[in-house]
Each structure stands twice: as structure tokens, then as C-alpha cells.
Amino acid sequence: MDAGALIALDRGQPRVVHLLDRVIAGGGAVDIPAPVIAQVWRDGSRQARLARLLGASDVVLVDLDAEMARAVGVLCGAVGVADVVDGHVALHARRRDLAVLTSDPDDIARLDPTLAIVTV
Template identity: 45%
Template sequence: MYDAGALIAAERNHAAFWRAHRSYLLAGGVPLAQAPVVARVWRDGTRQAQLARMLSGCDVPALDHALARSVGQLLGQARTSDPVDGAVAVLAADLGAVIVTSDPEDIQHLLDHLGPVGKRAEVDALR
């Protein structure tokens, strides 16, 4: 699962990100980039060709009512206010996904507040 930092790395043509992304695709993986994450980064498709190319190989799940309520509850428990990071943490924990992020501490803080469910997700810091 990609957070905003991963999408920005794609947009900026970060070589290490693209290598990891290609490897994941070649192994049969389908990365996730939640709709709120895309909204945080997307500004002008005519200038974001690299990002558009990367997103074409991703699933982009929506933030539905049930997920939104889970995110809100997590934000209250964690005493933080970023619904985008919260959505990443909740869905990644539900799926047991690896989160590629430029903010590993923030994401880990949220996962820690999900209790045992949060331990199903793994944080992978962008390098």
C-alpha cells in the first residue's frame, strides 16, 4: 500500500521507488493507493505523467462509510488528525499489507493504536 510519500517519489522519478514498484508488479502484486492518498498528491494530470503511469498499475480503493468511521475512531484513539494516514493504516492492517511511506513514525503510531490488528501491517520506509 502506498502513502502520499510513495506517490511523490513516483512523480519525482525516484529510481529506488521505481525499482521496488517494478519488482512488486513482476512478482504479480497489485499495489494499492487509496483514493484520499491520490487526492492528496494529484494536481495536474498533464504535468504528472510519471504519477499517472504508476497509478495505472494500482488499485485505488474508495473511502467508504465504514472505513471512514474506523479511521475517525483510530484518529481519536491515537490523538492525531490526519485522515489520509489513518485510512492507510486501517486498510493496511485489515489486509495485512506492507505500507510504503515517507512517514514511518506517523504510520507506526497509528498501527500501534490498532492493537493486535495493527500488527498485521508492516511499515517500509522510503529510502
Template identity: 45%
Template sequence: MNIPYLYAAGALIAIDNGERRMWTRHHLALEDGRDIHVPAVVVSQAWRDSRRQVRLGEFLAGCAVTPVGVETAKAAGILCGRAGTADVVDATVVVMAATLGAVIWTSDPDDIRTLTDAQDVKPAPVIRTV
């Protein structure tokens, strides 16, 4: 059984910028049969121009882009309150990763760690830096 990956905005931005290390990680994850998840709000955070982001669009076709339901949205808001932060997108990433048992790929591990600490879920999601 493979542990799924969940990508935060930094992972999408790395892909959009053509960073080979992130592309390699992603391809290896797919070869391993991992499920790759991206919360829809993360796409909103990274998406700016369809004409210039063709590569990112192709990348997203290989991911499960998941809408955020009301229960996840509420849990993310509560988590922001506990952590003393206003970044609902990062909080959504943490909530979804905990639910899925997923490894979080992010360019901002400190912010994600603040949220995982405030969530107090054991075991906490694993955080990897893009």
C-alpha cells in the same frame, strides 16, 4: 502467496519525482505478482496537476486505487481519536493496510507507526520507508 503493498502519499510523491528506488521497488513488486493498493484519498493528497503528473498517472494505472467506504472512514476517524492525531489520510492507510494484511510504503514511518500502535491490531502492518 505474496503480501500486498499499500502506498501512502510519500510513495506517490517519490514516483512523481522520478525516484528510481521507488520505481524499482514497484516494478519488482509487480514482477512478484503483488497486489498494489492506493486509497483514493492518498491520490488526492499527491495529485496537483494532470499536465505535469503524467508519470504518476501512468503509475496509478498499475495500482488498485480503492475508494474509501463509510466503514473505513469511520474506522479511520476512531483511529485518529485513539492516536491523538488529525491526519485522516494516514489513518485510512493504516486501516486499509490492516484489513488487507499489506505492507505500508511511506515517507513518514513515525506518523504511521503512531497510528499502528494506537490501532492495536496483531500483527501490526509492516512499515517500510520510501
């Protein structure tokens, strides 16, 4: 999930809620890179949906370690994109063969046009 998808969830957009329910009901997990959380987290007392998702057992919070940070920098430099958070989302999805849930599919596709992208 990218920041736009988390914001959509936080606003209760039915498409995002439905997609997440389907993934979790099907036994899947939801990976969320930690920098994405930093982009959207402002006040947990006002972000109940987001807080619930982040505390769920089927949500994997993905750290940005030094190795990944360098790889994200290389990816962003290679395609001319400055948004390292989207770069982290795209690179993690590529490495794990995951679909990306996003509100801005063009940004993710620019980083990696081979990714499966689900637009919310």
C-alpha cells in the same frame, strides 16, 4: 502507498521505482487509497509517472466509504492523530495484511506499530 511514496514516485526516486517494479514483476498489486491520490494529484499533464501508475491494471484504488470513514475516525481518535488520510492508509493495510510504502514511517507507525513499513 501513502502520499509521500506517491510524491517520491512522481519525482522519479529510484528506490520507489525499483520497489514498485519488484512488486508488479512478482505478480503483486499496489493498493492506493483514494484520499492519498487527492493529496498529491495536481496536474496530470505534469505528473506522467503518477498517471501511469494510477492507470496500471495491477493498481487497486481503494475507496473511502462510510464504514471505513467511521473506522478511520475511531482509529485517529484513539491514537490522537488528525491525519485521516494516513489513518486510511494504516487501517486498510492492517485489514488486508499489507506493507505500507511511506516516506514518513513514524506517522504510520504511530497509527499502527504492528504494520510492516517500507521507507522510501
